[in-house]
Amino acid sequence: MGYKIIRAVLNFIFFGIFRLHVEGRENVPSKGAIIVAPNHKSDWDPPLIGVAFDTRIIHYMAKEELFKNPIFGWIIRQFGTFPVKRGAVDRTAIRQAIRELKAGNPLGIFPEGTRIRRDGLGRFHSGMASLALMTGTPILPVAVIGSRYLPHRKGPLAVLIGKPVPVKKERPTDELVAELNEEIKGKIQQLMDDYQAKIS
Structure with missing residues (x-):
């Protein structure tokens, strides 16, 4: 019930x-497990991505600081979010992330690890690619545009x-992790570039 109410409210806010x-x-x-890999500009x-995915609930791995605000923490828990310690x-x-994938759920991981408060993409950390390689889970690249300024709207949102990018299950060496990160980063950048070209 909490999820349906929160989703209805967020649908009105974001879409309306x-x-x-x-x-x-x-x-x-x-259906089936997939890793959702978006860029990260805002809390x-x-x-925002949760309402964009209208048929499935993304179970996010998100920094534990987001849960310090009890109201916001409750909201994001309704979208399957669980905390991760940074550093x-x-x-x-x-273990929770692997359980989600074994259960066939979409798992959301921000490859940049934190908000990037500037234009463009930041450095990708190893977690997303390592987990994909360890489990052989395909990755869904996602580009978010305009969230950096919310709750103010400046330009398109x-x-x-x-x-989906298929991933073969194998040991996540530094070389394979870097290669997969670059592939996903390139696809997110391409999504952004194609959209900007279309609206220009």
């Missing part, structure tokens, strides 16, 4: 007030969902 534009919903698999990103290997969060 902020006029959120979503592309690529047809690329979201109807609004988890619920160290959080084995509890990793959009969530662009790319096609």
